[in-house]
Amino acid sequence: MNAELDPEDAKIITLARSARARSGAAAGAAVRDETGRTYAAVDVSLPSLSLSALQVAVAMAVSSGAESLEAAAVVSAAEPAEADLAAAREMKAARVLLAGIDGAFVKSYENSGH
Template sequence: MTAELIAPTDPEDLKIITLARSAMARTQSVQGASVRDTDGRTYAAATVDLDHLKLSAVQVAVAMAVSSGAPGLEAVAVSGAAPTADDLAVVSDLRGSGVVVWVTDTQGTVTDRVALT
């Protein structure tokens, strides 16, 4: 599948892709992520790699949404390191219906699209 076939056209999806990439670049992290909840709010995060706490950017972004009272997710964007099975499981814990996970390289080019049903 080529990027042209999977590239998002929704401005809200483009927004979370930009936020994920920006979070990664700002912190010089290996991964950035952004989620949009079912209320339309967005949360952007980067990987946490401390001696006593290690979380992927996806895990941090979902935790931010949960701690803000998000009832579910609409979409997720991940830049840099691809989401792991654990990342997708965390998204599934809070997902709404038809959640799409946009995966991009460090430049923001879509490399994959995962639809969670």
């Protein structure tokens, strides 16, 4: 992991990586809300429902009463889709961090509207 990452951001990357590893999903995600609570999730793929890991993590935070997100992380071999980033931006996430499946930081998507 990148030594320059804030320890709290490194923590949500670790949570996302752990969720992905436990489930065997293609992607894992974690978000941190304005109170510091974290939510980790993986992709959901059912015949009647298909959500990305980031969408699930954002939905978990919203359903638990979060009003905004401090940060979000995605662990995946692929970059998140624009719809996934939009879900985090709607919750005013300052940034979405992308890490590879090995947990190594790749890039950050900054929310200029935060």
